[in-house]
Amino acid sequence: MFAYRIDRRSGVATYVQIVQQTKQALRLGLLDVGDQLPTAREVVAATAINPNTVLKAYRELEREGLVEARRGQGTFVRQALGRADHNGLRTDLAAWASRARAEGLEREDALALAAAVLDEHFPQGHEGDAG
Amino acid sequence: MTVQEWAVEASGLTMRYGRRRAPVLDDCRLTVPAGSVCGLVGPNGAGKSTLLALAAGLLRPSSGELRVLGSVPPGARAEVAYVAQSKPLPSQLTVAAVLRLGAELNRSSGRWSSKAAESIAYEQGGLDPRERIRSLSGGQRTRVALALAFGKRARLMLLDEPMADLDPLARQKLMGALMAEASEHGTTIVMSSHVLPELEGTCDHLVLLGAGRVRLAGPVDELVSSHVLLTGAGSLDGQRVVEQRPAGRGATALVRRGDALPPGWEAVEPSLEEIVLAHLRTTGSTAPEEAAV
Numbered sequence: 118m119f120a121y122r123i124d125r126r127s128g129v130a131t132y133v134q135i136v137q138q139t140k141q142a143l144r145l146g147l148l149d150v151g152d153q154l155p156t157a158r159e160v161v162a163a164t165a166i167n168p169n170t171v172l173k174a175y176r177e178l179e180r181e182g183l184v185e186a187r188r189g190q191g192t193f194v195r196q197a198l199g200r201a202d203h204n205g206l207r208t209d210l211a212a213w214a215s216r217a218r219a220e221g222l223e224r225e226d227a228l229a230l231a232a233a234v235l236d237e238h239f240p241q242g243h244e245g246d247a248g
Numbered sequence: 249m250t251v252q253e254w255a256v257e258a259s260g261l262t263m264r265y266g267r268r269r270a271p272v273l274d275d276c277r278l279t280v281p282a283g284s285v286c287g288l289v290g291p292n293g294a295g296k297s298t299l300l301a302l303a304a305g306l307l308r309p310s311s312g313e314l315r316v317l318g319s320v321p322p323g324a325r326a327e328v329a330y331v332a333q334s335k336p337l338p339s340q341l342t343v344a345a346v347l348r349l350g351a352e353l354n355r356s357s358g359r360w361s362s363k364a365a366e367s368i369a370y371e372q373g374g375l376d377p378r379e380r381i382r383s384l385s386g387g388q389r390t391r392v393a394l395a396l397a398f399g400k401r402a403r404l405m406l407l408d409e410p411m412a413d414l415d416p417l418a419r420q421k422l423m424g425a426l427m428a429e430a431s432e433h434g435t436t437i438v439m440s441s442h443v444l445p446e447l448e449g450t451c452d453h454l455v456l457l458g459a460g461r462v463r464l465a466g467p468v469d470e471l472v473s474s475h476v477l478l479t480g481a482g483s484l485d486g487q488r489v490v491e492q493r494p495a496g497r498g499a500t501a502l503v504r505r506g507d508a509l510p511p512g513w514e515a516v517e518p519s520l521e522e523i524v525l526a527h528l529r530t531t532g533s534t535a536p537e538e539a540a541v
Contacts, residue, residue, distance in 0.1 A: 125449055161427035165420055166449045167285055168431035 119148055119155055123164045131166055135174035143183065143198040154184060154192040255404050255436035256280040256303055260312035263298050271310070272298045274460040280438055280453060284467075285430050287447035288440040289524055290457035291531065296440040297333060299457065300406045303438070304330035317404055326357040329402035333409055335393040337381045343369060343392055344377035350396045357400075365399025372421050387413040394422060398429065405429075407439040411446060423450060444521040456524060458531030468520055475523050476505045480513035491526040502526040 121138050123131055142148040155163075157171040175192050178184045185195045217227045257279050264271040273295045280286045288296050301307045302314055305322025317324035337346060347365050354360040368391065369375050375388055384392070390413055397405055405426070411419050427450060429435045441447055447454070454471060456464040464471065475490070481498030488504035502518060509515050518526075 123449070125445060131449055158428045158431045161431050162424040165423035165427055167452050168427055169452050170449070171431075 119152075121155075121160055121164060123166055131170045132174040132177065135160075135171065136177050139174070139178055140183070140198055143194065146197075148194050148197075150194050150197055152194045153190075154194070156191055253282060254279045254315070255282045255284070255317060256438065257315045258299075258313065261299075261302070261309055261314055262311045263295070263302060263307065264310045271460055273302075273309075273457075275312070276457075276460070276462050278455055278462050278465050280436065280455070281467075282436055283430070283434045284436055284453040285427070285451050286436070286438045286453040286455060287451035288438055288455050288457065289442070289444070289447065289528075290440075290463075291528060294457040294531075295460045296457055297408050300330065300408050300438065300440060301332070303404075304328060304406050306330070306332075324404070326354075326359070327403040328406065329397035329400045329404070330406040331390075331393045331397050331408060331410055333412070335386075335389045337389060337392055339382035340380060342378050342380050343375050343384075346381060346392055347377075347395060347399065350399050354400055359401040360399055361401050362399065364401060365395045368398045368422070368425060369395035373415075373417055385413075387415060387418065390414055391418060398425065401433070402435065403433075404436045405438070407437065409440050409442070411441060411443060419446075426450075444524055448520045454520070454524070456527055458528065463531055464523075464527050471523060472517060472520055474505050475502055475518050476509065476515045477502055477518040477522060478510070478513040478515055480510075482510065482512045484510055484513075486510075490523075491530050 119142060121135050123134055125131070127134070129137075139148065139154065148154075154175065157168045157175075160166070160171045161168050175184065175186065179186060179192075183194065183196050183198070184192050186192050214227060217230070222230070259277045261273055261276040261278075262271050263273040272293075276295075276299070288299065290296050298307065302309055303316050303321060305316070305325060305328075314321060317327055322328075338349070341349065347362065347369060350365060351360050351362060370377065375384070375391060379388075381389065381392065390410065394407075394410060397407070410422065414422060423446070426437055426439075430437055452468050454465065454468050455462060466474075477500065478484075478487075479495060479498065479500045484492070484501055484503065487501070487506060487510060490502040490504065492499050492501040501513075502523065
């Protein structure tokens with residue numbers, strides 16, 4: 118089952134955290150079309166947040182066309198988000214990562230390198246709408 | 249069963265312990281919508297425990313009206329669970345025997361759930377069913393009392409500082425279980441607490457008591473959106489200021505959101521905690537607010 122992680126001190130509204138984490142899961146392929154989101158009961162039992170917060174987040178995802186509520190069954194993924202691996206990008210990156218590791222780079226070294234290259238190709242201020 | 253709009257409804261509610269003493273609750277008017285998770289906050293001695301005990305039907309009001317699930321307490325007793333700060337449990341019985349007792353005493357209502365009670369008592373670092381109540385710690389007794397409350401499958405749970413003596417793991421489990429109960433059964437929950445951040449994510453309704461009066465009450469999102477936190481300098485004429493404090497050469501002020509914001513002030517949305525703290529600090533120095541937002 119997919120689990121949400123709520124950070125009460127982040128300053129980000131709780132329902133927004135649920136929306137963002139769901140989208141992140143869709144991007145990463147942790148959730149795919151037809152998958153069921155956890156029920157409101159399951160989310161609140163695990164995270165101890167108010168049930169209305171979960172319902173608000175799910176309504177927002179529904180409004181954006183990403184999920185659909187099926188009466189008496191639950192909430193299901195309707196549309197995947199632009200996943201990054203459909204052209205083998207993830208595979209290429211995985212090959213790069215394993216080569217970096219083989220050459221003795223630490224995790225932080227690889228991250229710094231990747232961030233530097235990303236900065237070259239995606240200049241700050243041209244990120245577009247991340248949502 | 250009729251659908252009631254309000255789980256708790258009070259008007260003119262006054263409670264005094266002895267004729268010559270000041271009332272603990274003084275002409276209180278408040279409503280708790282059915283199905284809400286309501287936080288009851290206020291300084292020590294504000295009347296929170298008295299209000300909960302009145303709602304549970306353990307005390308009778310000196311005057312005024314009080315209805316709980318549509319009845320005068322303790323009329324709806326079978327559908328109301330109440331956990332007091334002192335946990336009166338039979339000390340010589342084992343945990344398992346107390347839960348059996350709960351099942352017997354609630355047999356007539358037909359609502360008792362052993363599964364719900366046992367989940368709270370035994371799961372996740374829970375209790376040993378063979379242990380006797382007298383050998384339990386305060387937090388463990390709380391757990392037994394809460395297990396009885398959950399087993400009752402009440403429509404209204406009245407909890408007087410339920411988290412106070414629980415460890416972090418038990419707190420998280422209990423809060424999760426409460427929210428699941430509200431989500432699944434539409435149970436109304438009224439709980440007093442001093443831990444404001446704990447209430448911020450869980451409560452959708454809030455009642456703030458101060459010196460026996462309702463100082464602030466309403467849906468949490470409306471309470472938040474009806475206040476604004478201003479930082480700046482200059483005049484605040486025409487603003488309904490809740491609290492103002494110096495900040496450098498200027499001030500920060502929590503005000504009621506009006507038609508127009510004063511020029512030259514930066515406005516941000518306050519957190520529920522900031523609103524409650526501001527009202528708590530000014531309790532006694534201002535006239536009580538209307539119960540409505």
